[in-house]
Amino acid sequence: MLANRKLILAHFWFAFAVFGVALTLGAWQMFIRSPIGTWLSNPELYYRSLTAHGTVMGYVFPTLVAMGFGYAISESALEQRLVGVRWAWAGFWLIVAGSIMAVIPIALGRASVLYTFYPPLIGNVFYYLGVVLVVVGSWVWVALMAVNLRVWRKAHPGAPVPLAMFANVAGSYLWAWTAVGAALELLLQIIPVAAGLKATIDAGLARVFFSWTLHAIVYFWLMPTYIAYYAIVPRAIGGRVYSDTMARISFILFLVVAMPIGMHHTFADPQVGAGFKFIHSAFTALVALPTLLTVFTICASVEIAARLRGGRGLFGWIRALPWDNPMMLALAFSFVMLGFGGAGGLINMSYQLDASIHNTQWITGHFHLIFGGAIVIMYFAIAYDLWPHLTGRELTDLRLIRTQLWLWFVGMIVTTFPWHWVGILGMPRRMAYFDFGDPAIAPQALSVTFSAIGGFILLTSGIIFLVILARGMRAPQADAGPYRFALAVHQPATVPVALNTHALWVALMIALTITNYGYPILTLALTEGTSVPAVYVGAQ
Amino acid sequence: MSTRDLFTFRNGHFKIGVGITAVMLVVTAIAGFIVLPFAQPWVQFANVWDAICSAAGVPRRAASVTAPEQSKRLSDVVLTSHTLSRPSQEAIGRGATLAQRCAICHGPTGISRADSPNLAGQYAAVIYKELHDFRSGARTNAVMSPFAVNLTDQEIADLSNYYAYLPRLPAYHPTPLLPKPNIVIYGAPIRGIAPCGACHGSLDNKTGSPWLEGQSEAYMKAQLQAFASGERRNDISQQMRNIARAMTPQEIEQAAAYYASQPPDVVKAVD
Numbered sequence: 102m103l104a105n106r107k108l109i110l111a112h113f114w115f116a117f118a119v120f121g122v123a124l125t126l127g128a129w130q131m132f133i134r135s136p137i138g139t140w141l142s143n144p145e146l147y148y149r150s151l152t153a154h155g156t157v158m159g160y161v162f163p164t165l166v167a168m169g170f171g172y173a174i175s176e177s178a179l180e181q182r183l184v185g186v187r188w189a190w191a192g193f194w195l196i197v198a199g200s201i202m203a204v205i206p207i208a209l210g211r212a213s214v215l216y217t218f219y220p221p222l223i224g225n226v227f228y229y230l231g232v233v234l235v236v237v238g239s240w241v242w243v244a245l246m247a248v249n250l251r252v253w254r255k256a257h258p259g260a261p262v263p264l265a266m267f268a269n270v271a272g273s274y275l276w277a278w279t280a281v282g283a284a285l286e287l288l289l290q291i292i293p294v295a296a297g298l299k300a301t302i303d304a305g306l307a308r309v310f311f312s313w314t315l316h317a318i319v320y321f322w323l324m325p326t327y328i329a330y331y332a333i334v335p336r337a338i339g340g341r342v343y344s345d346t347m348a349r350i351s352f353i354l355f356l357v358v359a360m361p362i363g364m365h366h367t368f369a370d371p372q373v374g375a376g377f378k379f380i381h382s383a384f385t386a387l388v389a390l391p392t393l394l395t396v397f398t399i400c401a402s403v404e405i406a407a408r409l410r411g412g413r414g415l416f417g418w419i420r421a422l423p424w425d426n427p428m429m430l431a432l433a434f435s436f437v438m439l440g441f442g443g444a445g446g447l448i449n450m451s452y453q454l455d456a457s458i459h460n461t462q463w464i465t466g467h468f469h470l471i472f473g474g475a476i477v478i479m480y481f482a483i484a485y486d487l488w489p490h491l492t493g494r495e496l497t498d499l500r501l502i503r504t505q506l507w508l509w510f511v512g513m514i515v516t517t518f519p520w521h522w523v524g525i526l527g528m529p530r531r532m533a534y535f536d537f538g539d540p541a542i543a544p545q546a547l548s549v550t551f552s553a554i555g556g557f558i559l560l561t562s563g564i565i566f567l568v569i570l571a572r573g574m575r576a577p578q579a580d581a582g583p584y585r586f587a588l589a590v591h592q593p594a595t596v597p598v599a600l601n602t603h604a605l606w607v608a609l610m611i612a613l614t615i616t617n618y619g620y621p622i623l624t625l626a627l628t629e630g631t632s633v634p635a636v637y638v639g640a641q
Numbered sequence: 642m643s644t645r646d647l648f649t650f651r652n653g654h655f656k657i658g659v660g661i662t663a664v665m666l667v668v669t670a671i672a673g674f675i676v677l678p679f680a681q682p683w684v685q686f687a688n689v690w691d692a693i694c695s696a697a698g699v700p701r702r703a704a705s706v707t708a709p710e711q712s713k714r715l716s717d718v719v720l721t722s723h724t725l726s727r728p729s730q731e732a733i734g735r736g737a738t739l740a741q742r743c744a745i746c747h748g749p750t751g752i753s754r755a756d757s758p759n760l761a762g763q764y765a766a767v768i769y770k771e772l773h774d775f776r777s778g779a780r781t782n783a784v785m786s787p788f789a790v791n792l793t794d795q796e797i798a799d800l801s802n803y804y805a806y807l808p809r810l811p812a813y814h815p816t817p818l819l820p821k822p823n824i825v826i827y828g829a830p831i832r833g834i835a836p837c838g839a840c841h842g843s844l845d846n847k848t849g850s851p852w853l854e855g856q857s858e859a860y861m862k863a864q865l866q867a868f869a870s871g872e873r874r875n876d877i878s879q880q881m882r883n884i885a886r887a888m889t890p891q892e893i894e895q896a897a898a899y900y901a902s903q904p905p906d907v908v909k910a911v912d
Contacts, residue, residue, distance in 0.1 A: 142826050144836070145845060300721040357662065374698025379673030380666070387665070532830060536823075539831045598647050599654030605647055609662050616666055620697060628700050634721040636847060 103173060103584055104182045106491045108189055112169030113484060113491070115197060116162050117567060123157035124563040126150045131516070131556035136537040136546040138553070144533035148213040151531075153204060155216030158472075160235050161200050163322040166480050167276070168192070168242040170325045171269050173487055175246060177584040178263040178332075179253045185245045192241030195234050203231025213638050215531070217315065218291060220307040223635040226295035229287050236280050243273040261596040264345055265332040265586045267603075268352045272324030274607050275317060275356055278614070282313025282363070294635045301632035305372030306625040312363035313618060320359035320388075322472055326435065326479035327351070330399050333486055336587035337428035340406025345589035346600065347398045353606040354391035358384055360610045361617035365450045369459050372631070377621055378452060384617070385450035392443060396436065403432070405590065427502045431482035434510040438474035442467060445521065460531075463524025466517045473559075474513040478506065481566055488573050489581035496573045505569060508562035516555030519548035716779040716875040718770045720849045725765040728802035736803025739796055742788065751807045756857040762809020767851040768801040771875075780875040809852065822895035824888065832887040837896050849877070858901035865893045 103109065130150055132138045141147065176183050183189065205227065206212040212224030250262065250270050262270075290307045293299045331348045335341055342348060364381035367373050404418055412418025423429050445467045448454045458464065485502055489495050496502065523545045528535070537546040599605055625631060650656050678684065678692035686692040694701070740751075743760070747753050751761025760768060774780040775789035776797070792800075823829075826844070828836035838844035841853040853861065867873035868885035876882055885893070 140827070142821065143844065144839070300723040357658075372698070374696050375677070376670070376673040376693070376696025377698065379677060379696075380669045383669040383672070384665070529830075534827050535830060536827060541831045597654055599652065599658065602647065605655060605658055608648075609658060613662065613666070624698065624700065634719070634848065 103176050103490055105172060105176065105186055105189070106493075108183075108186065108193070109169045109173050109487070110491050111193055112165045112172070113487075114570075115193075115200075116165035116169065117484070117570065119157045119200065120162045121563060121567050123154045123162065124560055126154045127158075128556040128560040130154065131553040134533060134535060135549045135553035137550055140534055145210055145213060147533035148215065149207060149210050152213050152215050153207045156203055156207065156232070157200070159216045159318070160232060161196065163325075163472075163476075163480075164235065164239045164276075165196060166483070167272060167321065167325050168196075168239060170328070170483055170487075171242060171246055171273065173490075173584065174265045174269045174328070174332075174586075175249045177490075178265040178269075178586055179249065181249070181253055181256070183245070184249050184252050188241055189245055192238040192245070195238030195241065199231045199234025199236075199238060201231070202234060203228050206231075211638060217311060218286070218307070220286075220291060220294075220302045220304045221633050221635045222638060223291065223295050223302070224638045226292060229292050229295055233284070233287055233292075236284060239280070240277060243277040246270050246273040259595070261593045262601055263586065264342070264348055264589070265328055267349060267601070268324065268328045268331065271352045271356050271603055271606070272321060272328070274603055275324070275359060275610070276321040278607070278610060279314050279317035279321060279360060282310045282315075285313075286310035300635055302635050303625065303632045305370065305631060306622065308367055308370060309364070309373060309618070309621055309625060312366045313360075313614070314363070315366050316363040316385075317359040319468070319472065320355050322476050324355075325483060326476045327355075327395060329479045329483050329486075330395060330432065330435075331402075332586040333483065334399065334428055334432050334587070335402045335406060336585060337486060338403065338406045338423050338426055339409060340402050340587075342587050342589040343398050343401035343405060345591070345593050346596075347394055348589075349596070349600045351391040351394045351398070353600070353603075354394070355388070356603065356606040357609045357613065358387045358390075361613035362388060362450075364617075364621075365455070368452055368455050372625060373621055377617065380617055382450055382452050384613075386447075389443065389447065392439070396439075399432070399436075402587075403429075425499065425503070427485055427499060427506060428482055430503055430506050431478050434506060435475045435478050435482075438470055438478070438510070438513060442471035442475055446471065458524055460529055461524035462528045462530050463521050465530050466520030466524055469520070470513060470517040474510075474517065478509055478513075481506065481509065484566075484570060487584070488570060489579065490584045492574055492576075493578055493580070494573060494576040495579040495581070496569065497576060498569065498572070501565065501569055505562050505565040508558055508565065512555050512558030512562055514555070515558060516552050519551040519555075523548045523552075713874060714778045716770070716774050716877060717777065718773045720766050720770060724848075725769055725798060725801055725805070728765065728806065732799045732802045733806045734803075735796075736799035736801070736806075739800050740803055743800070746784065751804055753857065756859045758851075758856055758860060760804040761807035763804055763852060764846070764850075765801040765805035766849055768804050769797055770849060772797040772800065774875040780873060822892070822899050824892040824896050825899050829887070829892075834884050834887050837900075841900070853900040854903035856900055858897045861897040861900060862893060865897065869893075 130147065133141060133147065172183055172189060175181075203212075206225035207228060209225075212228035214222045214224040214228070218229075246269060250266060253266075254260075254262070286307050290302055290310070294302050331342055362381050362385040364373055364378055365385050368378055368382075403422065404412075406423075407418035407421045410421045410423070412421030445463070448458065449464065449467060485496060524530075526545055528542065528545055528549075535542060535545075535549070537543055537549070646652060647655055674693045674696040675689060678686060678696050684695075686695065740747075746755050746757040747760045748755075751763075752759050771780065772789050772792060775782065775785050776792055778786075821838075824834070825837045828834040828839070836844060837853070840847040840850035846852065864873065865885045865888065868876065868881045869888065871882060874882065888896075
């Protein structure tokens with residue numbers, strides 16, 4: 102039973118409200134730099150919007166979803182009331198305050214630095230302080246997840262930690278450690294310059310710090326989605342998790358190898374040695390492993406559900422699946438997008454292949470397909486699944502929910518496939534304006550137009566999503582019963598301590614961070630004369 | 642079983658987890674730091690340690706690359722957005738006295754009628770850099786160079802502060818005389834040209850870039866042509882030379898004409 106429903110609802114509503122705003126900005130950006138929009142004559146407005154879109158979608162929205170979902174998991178999987186509810190509210194309000202503090206300078210055009218900061222560009226100091234508050238608020242959640250698990254362990258010595266909570270805490274530890282990179286960049290480098298204490302910045306070192314955060318943050322975004330794959334989908338479609346152990350191994354693998362791989366974002370950066378780039382590239386290849394394990398386990402779990410429903414034959418069971426169930430639909434869409442996005446990711450992580458698509462629209466297409474597609478569609482599914490338990494009211498309009506998921510899937514494909522394509526043709530990213538009248542890029546106008554249309558399909562889907570949730574708040578009351586997670590085929594009676602605790606894997610994560618980042622960071626920090634003058638946004 | 646039993650090689654999971662991670666790290670390190678550096682036939686290493694240092698990115702000067710000889714002086718001015726950002730009243734006063742000798746070309750109020758640049762309200766960092774460059778010879782001009790050659794650092798800073806203090810021609814344009822040309826507002830992304838306005842006014846300003854609005858059309862055109870031909874070369878990292886080279890003669894004329902047309906006539910009449 103969920104005792105702190107208001108807390109969880111507050112997280113979800115704030116997350117989805119800012120998501121709606123950022124989604125609208127995104128669609129507008131697609132439109133305004135496509136051939137169907139009339140150019141504004143002011144790139145600053147475009148970058149302002151882009152900064153807001155990235156900051157909300159990268160920092161605020163997924164963090165709040167992970168937090169809200171995390172509290173729900175803690176209460177329902179552990180079957181104990183959340184410990185530290187006041188702290189949880191404090192964390193929530195920190196994020197609200199941080200978001201507002203960050204958005205005001207963006208709206209005023211004083212922080213158009215994009216969400217990845219891009220030093221030596223320097224914006225208004227309150228933008229960065231706002232981001233810091235958001236991160237600090239999320240660290241409160243990390244601490245609470247650890248505390249709640251500890252309290253539960255004391256009451257249940259030696260018992261296997263429920264899979265959903267085990268994964269949830271793994272995700273929170275991953276986030277705690279990966280956020281340290283951006284925090285170091287902000288506190289040691291950017292904020293002193295933004296506050297006027299220094300006028301130069303070591304942009305190369307700052308980029309390395311950010312790469313520490315930049316890749317593992319994606320796996321933090323991914324965690325709620327993977328938890329939904331394992332802990333919600335099999336239950337929702339009437340099946341069982343094929344292997345509890347395999348699930349645990351996937352999550353601990355994410356913990357270990359998601360972190361020491363971020364330098365594949367700096368393949369084109371001269372300040373990082375080629376040897377370290379190779380190590381990061383090799384470890385990035387390893388991170389495909391937990392995803393492949395997951396795809397295997399979930400397909401097996403889904404097959405179990407299908408056969409329980411009377412499915413027969415080598416592939417005939419696929420027809421027996423409950424395709425009218427939104428969770429089934431969301432899973433299938435998510436997997437398709439994960440497949441294409443993952444294949445693109447393998448290209449990004451290969452040193453040589455990356456050279457052909459580095460800094461092109463391919464990259465933007467890639468992360469929208471993975472994050473906006475495979476991950477966010479499961480956030481929708483999580484919200485649909487939890488909503489009746491949070492509101493005490495039923496979500497009745499399944500047809501509208503299916504329409505929404507279909508639109509999101511189709512919209513994301515229509516948006517991102519041409520986006521990848523123009524990237525291969527060499528169209529650079531982070532450009533506010535393209536002159537499609539120029540013969541050199543005129544052939545790309547059609548692809549970009551398709552992308553923009555896809556953006557509007559996504560916007561439509563996003564609006565329907567918010568309408569469904571809002572209507573769900575006023576539906577007739579119905580008791581949804583206790584919130585449960587999927588059981589495994591062989592529900593574990595005991596779990597080896599290595600797979601029941603996180604200590605070993607957190608230790609390996611930190612050790613690999615030191616081996617893979619220690620030397621590059623130390624040399625860059627100790628080398629003299631590597632700083633460049635800051636470029637202040639909007640400075641006269 | 643507690644975590645104390647976990648961190649020991651007697652625990653199989655610990656042994657396997659740590660073992661596989663360590664093996665992965667060692668194998669990739671050997672490949673990345675030793676095998677792959679030697680796999681590049683076009684790079685020569687003295688020994689294994691040399692290859693490892695190279696792959697680790699140890700900062701050092703590459704032996705095979707010698708710095709190209711510079712036949713002409715380049716600008717050695719370093720600007721930050723804080724350069725001369727807080728002038729004292731005394732500095733401005735000293736600058737006003739020194740500026741008497743500049744008035745014959747640049748106008749008594751810093752507004753020129755002789756196709757020399759208007760200096761009133763120009764960014765201090767811009768005047769500071771140009772005077773330094775004239776003094777060092779990174780930029781040369783038959784009239785200007787002799788004036789600059791005897792200036793002290795203090796005098797350059799004072800002059801810059803004084804002109805930055807003078808009221809600028811307003812950037813407010815109720816009735817622009819010319820429509821904004823594409824090159825000013827969009828640049829030419831295909832040719833790698835950023836919009837002029839992104840640095841020089843109309844959209845934004847960047848440190849070290851002069852405010853161009855209201856400057857003489859003949860002067861701006863001449864400077865763009867000088868950048869394009871390489872005759873003028875005091876721009877940092879060839880920023881302006883790269884842009885001017887890629888501009889068409891028509892774009893050069895449009896940009897110069899546009900910026901020259903910007904201050905309203907009424908302001909010119911006051912001078």
